[in-house]
Amino acid sequence: MTPDVFLTVLAPENLAIIAIATFYGCFVGAVPGLTATMAVALLVPFTFFLDPIPAISAIVATTTTAIFAGDISGTLLRIPGTPASAAYVDDAHRLSQEGHARTSLFVSLFTAAVGGVVGVLILMMIAPQLARIAISFSSFETFWLACLGLTCAIFVGGGTVPKSFASLCIGLAVASVGIDVAVGHPRYTFGVPDLLDGISFIPAMIGIFAFSEVLRTVQNLEKRKEAVTEITEKVGRALAGAFRIVVRFPGTLARSSVLGTLVGALPGAGADIAAWISYALARRFSKNPEKFGKGSYEGVAAGGSSNNAAIGGAWTPALVFGIPGDSVTAIAIGVLLLKGMTPGPRIFVDQPELTSALFGSFLVANIIMVPVGILAILASTYILKVPRAVMAPVILLFSLVGAFAIAGTVTAVWIVLALGLVGYLMEQNGIPLAPAILGIVLGKIIEDNFMISMIKAQGDFMGFFDRQYSLVLGILTLGLWGLLILRTIREMLRAGRKRKGVSR
Amino acid sequence: MMNKDVATGAVLAAFGAWLVLEARTFPTLAGMTHGPGLFPSIAGSGLIICGLLILATGLVKRAAAVPVAEPSPPMSRQAWINTGAVLASVVFFALFLNKLGFHLVAFPMLLVLLILFGINWLKSILLAVGVTVLVHLIFYSFLHVPLPWGLLEPIAW
Numbered sequence: 001m002t003p004d005v006f007l008t009v010l011a012p013e014n015l016a017i018i019a020i021a022t023f024y025g026c027f028v029g030a031v032p033g034l035t036a037t038m039a040v041a042l043l044v045p046f047t048f049f050l051d052p053i054p055a056i057s058a059i060v061a062t063t064t065t066a067i068f069a070g071d072i073s074g075t076l077l078r079i080p081g082t083p084a085s086a087a088y089v090d091d092a093h094r095l096s097q098e099g100h101a102r103t104s105l106f107v108s109l110f111t112a113a114v115g116g117v118v119g120v121l122i123l124m125m126i127a128p129q130l131a132r133i134a135i136s137f138s139s140f141e142t143f144w145l146a147c148l149g150l151t152c153a154i155f156v157g158g159g160t161v162p163k164s165f166a167s168l169c170i171g172l173a174v175a176s177v178g179i180d181v182a183v184g185h186p187r188y189t190f191g192v193p194d195l196l197d198g199i200s201f202i203p204a205m206i207g208i209f210a211f212s213e214v215l216r217t218v219q220n221l222e223k224r225k226e227a228v229t230e231i232t233e234k235v236g237r238a239l240a241g242a243f244r245i246v247v248r249f250p251g252t253l254a255r256s257s258v259l260g261t262l263v264g265a266l267p268g269a270g271a272d273i274a275a276w277i278s279y280a281l282a283r284r285f286s287k288n289p290e291k292f293g294k295g296s297y298e299g300v301a302a303g304g305s306s307n308n309a310a311i312g313g314a315w316t317p318a319l320v321f322g323i324p325g326d327s328v329t330a331i332a333i334g335v336l337l338l339k340g341m342t343p344g345p346r347i348f349v350d351q352p353e354l355t356s357a358l359f360g361s362f363l364v365a366n367i368i369m370v371p372v373g374i375l376a377i378l379a380s381t382y383i384l385k386v387p388r389a390v391m392a393p394v395i396l397l398f399s400l401v402g403a404f405a406i407a408g409t410v411t412a413v414w415i416v417l418a419l420g421l422v423g424y425l426m427e428q429n430g431i432p433l434a435p436a437i438l439g440i441v442l443g444k445i446i447e448d449n450f451m452i453s454m455i456k457a458q459g460d461f462m463g464f465f466d467r468q469y470s471l472v473l474g475i476l477t478l479g480l481w482g483l484l485i486l487r488t489i490r491e492m493l494r495a496g497r498k499r500k501g502v503s504r
Numbered sequence: 505m506m507n508k509d510v511a512t513g514a515v516l517a518a519f520g521a522w523l524v525l526e527a528r529t530f531p532t533l534a535g536m537t538h539g540p541g542l543f544p545s546i547a548g549s550g551l552i553i554c555g556l557l558i559l560a561t562g563l564v565k566r567a568a569a570v571p572v573a574e575p576s577p578p579m580s581r582q583a584w585i586n587t588g589a590v591l592a593s594v595v596f597f598a599l600f601l602n603k604l605g606f607h608l609v610a611f612p613m614l615l616v617l618l619i620l621f622g623i624n625w626l627k628s629i630l631l632a633v634g635v636t637v638l639v640h641l642i643f644y645s646f647l648h649v650p651l652p653w654g655l656l657e658p659i660a661w
Contacts, residue, residue: 045643045647045649046642046647049647049648160558160561162553162554162557162558162561163554163558165550165554166516166550166551166554166555166558168550169520169547169548169550169551169554170547170551172543172544172546172547172550173519173523173544173547173548173551176543176544176547180530180539180540182539182540183531183539183540185530185531185539185540187526187527187530187540187544188523188526188544211594214590215587215590218583218586218587218589218590218621219579219583219586219587220583221582221586221621221622387623389618389621389622389623390618390621390623390631392590392617392621393613393614393617393618393621393635394614394631394635396590396593396594396613396617397610397613397614397635397636397639398639400594400597401606401610401639401643401649401651404601404649404651405643405647405649408650410598410601410602413594413597413598413601414598416594417591417594417595417598421591428508429508429509429512430508430512431512443543446543447543450542450543488557492557492560492561
C-alpha cells in the first residue's frame with residue numbers, strides 16, 4: 001500500500017465517515033427485521049454525494065457492523081437482527097439466559113472482527129491475481145462469467161429450482177426495460193420517457209429491500225411478547241471472559257473465516273449461508289458437539305466469524321469480474337457505475353489506489369467496529385426499545401426521499417412502490433430475492449456482451465467456445481445447467497413420492 | 505386449504521406470456537435472427553416454464569393435501585389497514601410531491617402514519633415535525649438535493 005493511499009484512508013473525513021457508518025450499521029443491524037442490505041440501500045443516496053473512496057468505505061463499514069449487530073437482538077431477544085445471525089441464535093440466547101449475555105456478545109464482536117480481517121486479507125491476496133487473468137477476457141468470457149454467476153445464484157439462493165429460476169427471470173425482465181443496445185428500440189417503457197434509460201438500479205434496490213421491509217413491519221406492530229433478557233453481568237469480567245474464549249478456538253476461527261470468505265465469494269450466497277455452513281462444520285469437528293444449540297460459545301464463534309468474513313469474500317467477484325457476490329455488493333456495483341467506474345479487472349490497472357483504499361477501509365472498519373460495538377453492547381437494551389411504530393414511517397420517508405434524490409424525478413418513487421411490492425410478494429410466496437437482484441445487475445452485462453459477441457462471431461454460436469478461457473467457462477456453465485435440470489427432476493420426484501406416502 | 509403455489513405459478517406464467525407476446529413486436533437486427541426481443545423472450549419463456557412447474561407442484565400438493573408450511577399467519581384487519589395506509593401514503597407522496605412541495609407532503613404523511621400506528625398525538629406531531637426538518641437539513645441543506653418547495657415556494661430558504 002502506498003503512502004498516499006494511507007493518507008486517503010486515514011484522512012479525518014474518511015475516518016469520520018467510517019465511524020458514523022459504524023454507528024448507523026450497529027443500530028440498523030441490532031433492530032430485528034432491518035437487514036444489512038436495507039441499511040446499505042438507505043445509505044446509498046448519501047454515498048452518491050461523496051467521493052468514491054469515502055462512499056465505498058461507508059458501505060463497507062455499514063455492512064460489517066450491521067452483520068455483527070444482528071447478534072445483539074439474537075442474543076437478547078432470540079430474534080436474529082439480520083438473517084446472518086440466524087444460524088447460532090439459539091446458542092447465543094441460551095448463553096444470555098444463563099447470565100452470560102455480555103460475554104456472548106463480546107465473543108460475537110471479537111470473532112466478527114477476526115473474521116472480517118481474515119476476509120479482507122484473503123481478498124487482498126487473491127483479487128489482484130484473479131484480475132491478472134481476467135484482464136485478458138473478451139466479451140465472450142464476460143458473457144459466460146455472468147451466466148455462471150446467475151447459475152450459481154440459482155444453486156445457492158435457497159428455495160426450489162423453479163422458484164429461484166423464476167426469480168432470475170423476473171430480474172432479467174426488469175433489466176430489459178429501456179432502450180436496447182443493438183438497435184435502440186424502447187422496450188416495456190409504457191411511453192414513460194424516464195424509463196427509456198431503464199429502471200434505475202438504486203430506487204429498485206430501495207424498493208426491494210427497504211420498502212418491502214416497511215410493509216412487513218407495519219403488519220406486525222403489536223408489542224413483542226419476548227422480554228429482553230436482563231443484563232447483570234460485570235463488563236470487565238465479561239470482556240476478559242470473552243477474550244479467553246476466543247483464544248480457545250483458534251482452529252474453529254480460522255476454518256470458519258476461510259470458509260466464510262469462500263462462500264461469500266459465490267454469487268448469490270451471502271453472510272447468512274456462510275454462517276449456516278460454518279456452524280454445521282464446527283459442530284462436526286467440535287470436541288463437544290452435544291452443546292451446539294444449547295449455548296455453545298464455539299458455535300457463536302464459528303458463525304460470528306464466518307458471516308463477517310463472507311462480506312470480504314463477496315467483494316472478490318464484484319471487484320475482479322463485476323459480478324456481485326451478494327446483494328450488498330450488487331448495490332455497491334450500482335454505486336460505482338453511477339460514479340462512472342466499471343468494476344472489473346481494469347480497475348486494478350487503471351485505479352489501483354481505489355482498490356487499495358477499499359482494502360484499507362475494510363481493515364479500518366473492522367478495527368473501529370470493536371470500540372463502537374462495545375458501546376452498542378452496553379447500550380443494547382435501549383436500542384431494542386425504539387418502537388417499530390416510529391421506525392416504519394421514518395424509514396419510509398427516508399426511502400422515498402432517497403430514491404428521489406438519486407434519480408431527481410418522481411418516477412423513482414413509483415419504481416420504489418412497484419418493485420417494493422414485487423419484492424414483498426416474492427418473499428411471501430417463497431421466491432428467493434438474490435437471483436432477481438443478480439438478474440437486474442447482470443442482465444444488461446449479459447445482453448450487451450452476447451450481442452457484441454454475436455456480431456463479432458457473425459451469428460455463429462460456436463464462436464462462444466473458440467477461445468481457451470471461454471471454452472472452459474462455457475463448459476462449466478453448461479455443466480451446471482445440466483445439474484440444475486437434474487435437481488429439478490429430483491425435486492419433482494420427491495414431491496410425487498410425498499403424495500403417494502400420504503394417500504396410502 | 506388454499507395453496508399459494510397455484511396462484512403464484514399462474515401469475516408468473518401469465519406475466520411471462522405477456523413478456524413474450526410483447527417481445528415479438530420488437531424489430532430484429534438486419535441480417536440476424538436475434539434482436540432486442542431475444543432476451544425478453546428468454547426471460548418470458550423461462551417464467552412460463554417455471555410458472556407452470558410451480559403451478560403443477562402446487563396442484564400435486566393440493567391433491568395430496570400435503571400440509572403447506574405457511575410462512576406467515578393470515579393477516580389481521582389492523583395489518584391490512586396499515587398496509588393500505590403505507591401504500592396510499594406512497595401514492596400520495598408521488599402524486600403531490602411537486603405540487604404541494606416536500607414539507608407539505610412529508611409532514612402529513614408521517615403524522616397520519618404515526619397516529620394510525622398507535623403513537624399519541626403530541627409525540628406524533630413532534631416526531632413528524634422533527635423528522636421532516638431532519639430530512640430537509642440532511643438532503644436539502646447538506647446534500648443539496650433540490651427537494652421541491654411547491655406551495656411554500658415564497659418562503660423557500
